[in-house]
Amino acid sequence: MPMIRSLLIANRGEIACRIVRTARRLGIRTVAVYSDADAGALHVRQADAAVHIGPSPVRESYLLGDRIIAAARETGAEAIHPGYGFLSENADFAQAVIDAGLIWVGPDPASITAMGLKDAAKSLMSEAGVPVTPGYLGQDQSGTRLAAEADAIGYPVLIKAVAGGGGKGMRKVDGPGDFAEALLSCRREAASSFGNDQVLLEKWVTNPRHIEVQVFGDRHGNVVHLFERDCSLQRRHQKVIEEAPAPGMDDATREAICDAAVRAARAVDYVGAGTIEFIADGSEGLRADRIWFMEMNTRLQVEHPVTEAITGQDLVEWQLRVASGEPLPRTQRELSIDGWAMEARLYAEDPANGFLPSIGSLEAFDLGGGCRIDTGVEQGAEISPFYDPMIAKVIAYGPDRDAARERLAACLSDSVIWPLRTNAGFLVKALEHPAFVAADVDTGLIGREGDRLMPPERPSEAALEDAAAALSFGGGPGGFRLNAPARREASFLLDGEAVSVSFDPGRGGKADDAVLIAEGGQVWRLSQWRVDGMAAGRASDGLVLSPMPGRIISVAVAQGDRVAKGQRLLTLEAMKMEHGLAAPFDGVVAELHAAEGGQVSEGALLARIDKGEE
Template sequence: MINTLLIANRGEIACRVIRTARALGIRTVAVHSDADRGAMHVRMADAAVWIGPAPVSESYLNGAAIIAAARRTGADAIHPGYGFLSESPDFVEKVAAAGLTFVGPSAAAIRAMGLKDGAKALMEKAGVPVVPGYHGAEQDPAFLCEQAKTIGFPVLIKARAGGGGKGMRRVERPEDFAEALSSARREAEASFGDSRCLVEKFVENPRHVEIQVFGDAAGNVVHLFERDCSLQRRHQKVIEEAPAPGMTAELRAAMGAAAVEAAKAVNYVGAGTVEFIVDGAKLSPDGFWFMEMNTRLQVEHPVTEAITGLDLVALQIAVAEGRPLPFRQEDLEISGHAVEARLYAEDAGAGFLPATGRLERLAFPPAEDGIRVDTGVREGDVITPHYDPMIAKVIAHGPDRASALQRLARALDAMVVSGCVTNRLFLSRLAEDADFVAGRVDTGLVGRTQADLTRIPEPEAIDFALAAVAALSPQGGGARSADPFAAFPNFRNFGPARQSVVFEVDGKRLRVAVETSGNGARRIETPAGAVTLETCERHGDRLVTVEAGVRRSALVVAGAGAVAVQRHGVEHRFRLSVPGGSGDETSGDAVIAPMPGVVRLVSARAGDQVQRGARLAVLEAMKMEHGLAAPRDGVVAAVSVAEGDQVEQGATLFTLEPEG
């Protein structure tokens, strides 16, 4: 029996494991870096141990420090979560050597499935269909390009280690192959310490469907049905669901059997996921191919829990203790439909760039009506550049797919999140996308509709009005003084009181005039039109208004120098104009770091003639590469960084000579 469990991870997955361990009566130990001293998982655990500085290489990837923490706290088992050391066979062997139980598969199984090239060769021997491609050891760029030509473009370059879309590039033409390979290798080396790649045929109209498998030490292996993870951006999942839309009984049986055979081929014990590419044009038993096996728990495991009624973490612990699976394949059934959306701190409109910042306001819908939220952050926490920027996973379960999607959309709309750029609006639109709702999904859907999904609507008159009311109220906290009539809302000696607020939006100063009558009604003139609020009441950060007889509520957060208005999942931030200020003038003469990160490549020097859109550098942030392009045609006047430099958000990296 496991008495004390150390979780070698952080964030929402550490909190998730702690909740189940606590329900089982197991004592828990958290580990943390400097950046996570006050994190939610640290506060939840029975004990916590510092393991190093913020960089993951010095903390959450420091296996020796994690094992030492287990010994110091009397832990007898380690749960790896996902990511970090969860798929490191060397770490598993060191855990076993220390006399501790690893809650996961054996080092041999992880090693067999950990490298995509070897795993595919193993699957071919086991009779599992694999995607056509080159999975050999030769890594010469010219040789790999020739293999790609033989396979036929488009192809996918994929890092042989790791996952999560890192080190993956789609290549349409032979002339683009060398640069794509170089980029994939850099990202793979930074993420997994292994730059070697394989090349595969790109399947047209692909769907990403995965099978959850579970094995025990007695050799029993079952599958817990499928999850569809086709909605992706930059090869990373954003919305997952179970079961897969349009799935046939024949295809489910074939994929389930193949996944079980894959697990049996490596004597798999514990929770694992076998990922397949499926031909979206024809859902048939001969239209799917093995991609890889993730030898750990998946981010999207809650949708499987929702449709099966099982606690996968509890099952992991039971199997790690040597107990057999408590069911057979024929005992398992699908109940309803579940969908999960990943809420990230990222700017969807800027190519999904990771964002940082303090979560000034954060509140999730209650856990009722089929809604579950897994998170590892609280209001006031800071999203740092050191780790994955996930804020929460929002899971909705219903009797059918339509009700699950409807509940997800409602939960996203009801959420309160302010102070950090998020992808919530993108998720809300995606959850209501006509093709997605109809079940017409493939891995290219987000890319095809990205412009519409990420478009930020212009502020409406009511947004300006609410921001102005908040800025002028006693609780506004802004640069303007409080409403002098607020203490006597029904008294006016010489007619309506008129006040103005000037906001800076996109570098422009916009004036909003507020007239308050003796009965408390407000007529507000905004750049988007006039608004009349019959009543306006403030309840903390919420403004409750009545306009044309309709009562509405909106979140309005006023801080030092700015007001954020959030309605229907859309947040607009209005910066209060300071007299004499210059506004936000944007220049076409500089390339600015859009986020904190490490400069991995500098491809221009002072004096170079560049064209608009030409790549000048590659910035790595949160282990993803981001190309930085020239803002216009011109000559590079100065280069302010070198490869390997750590830069802060807003730092000037390049300047161009003035035009003319």
């Protein structure tokens, strides 16, 4: 069977651009699909052809398999690559592609089905001799039965959506008193994200480390692994920084976990790229008898570049060759580990505001040099509320772990992204945390050390002085004058708030009316003093504003209620996640403008808390 000649990419953003890059190198014509929001997107312009498939919401565009297949037929594409997310693990879509006479760049639908539900997959793995985490996989989904099983397993337990992924529909429960509420929240989130509210229970593992193995199979009976990745640095079950190989992994443990992964793939006759995810008890280091199967992802992973970096292989090329009927490009003996790689997921989100997505235009976008950058945006692009707010994957490679870590931290430190908030500063702090430097990491590190990982709220005095000098040299408030004192004191606006800066007016050069201060991954805007653009409503005023567009799913107070600082007032669902909004201080609910089921826009006044009288 000849190599695929034309390929439709049923995805968007950085993974679509990533696939285009390899396809172009192989001489394969590419077709992009796009929604209204993505009409001017980078992946649309990079592909050889593009087809509009619907409005901005994913359920009206990227999740419509029939439109995607029609686009492939319309453009003469021979094959469909699903990327990750969206329809990548949808067995019905995979079958529809095949039934349409097209090549599906992925595993057989039967393999997707076998591994798609976590409970069924665990049973199958247990039968194949792959160790699984203790828990409950039963069909009885009544709250009473699940609570009883949680008691039998022993707290803490983990509730997981059987069709879940990306940390959605997942909650750790520390005791029986919290179980009912956590179960309800998991089911709501799972139903919204996956259309399936069934859950399973797992024993919460002490000092858990998330280790996963990249596997690959072809239609000639070959299955290999490309070694492991460590994805233990997580926030709320979502991966933050991934690395390969796993620190502390000895040869015997690596052989055991990688062999188990190959057995898992063979158990479902796996073809293409897949990842077997394991949970390890790291309390006594990595040991083969303390690593258990969690789930299989039947697609290419977000973190695949770190595996590419240490093996020297292009996994998208492997996918395309296997889908074309070729055998795997390398045998197991021909694969080895060389060096170390780390990947950080750079998001448009605000760590200081509960990591809520930051939506808008990228007026400044520079990720520095020295690292591999996988991105689907560029300067001037819009970060839309309709999709995941990941801006880029930043991947560093070096001869050892310290070299890769330092290179990644340097690249993120030098990044300049404005006016959107990003997690770059948070990532730098995580990379420099003593526990991470020492490779003493488990999945709870960020939860325990969250405050220490928060980036500074303002730039250093040295950076502020340099920026003030650049603004004022040659004119403006505090401008240079003959016989002026060596240092001057002047007021500026730092992100809209007045600051007083003592500086040397003779340094730097004239800027128009503002400069960006970039330091440690954080970016601030320093501008000449003015009153416009300053925030009119703040939490200190008792105003509770919607941080982003969304839907009110519950309201916990009524107008006139007395509330305590930090008490939840209402819950907003946005970006398929639930966000609680709390009282900024003790007081009384003076105004309430939120109703259950109501849609709200960003910045909408939802409530006002009055300090009132005791």
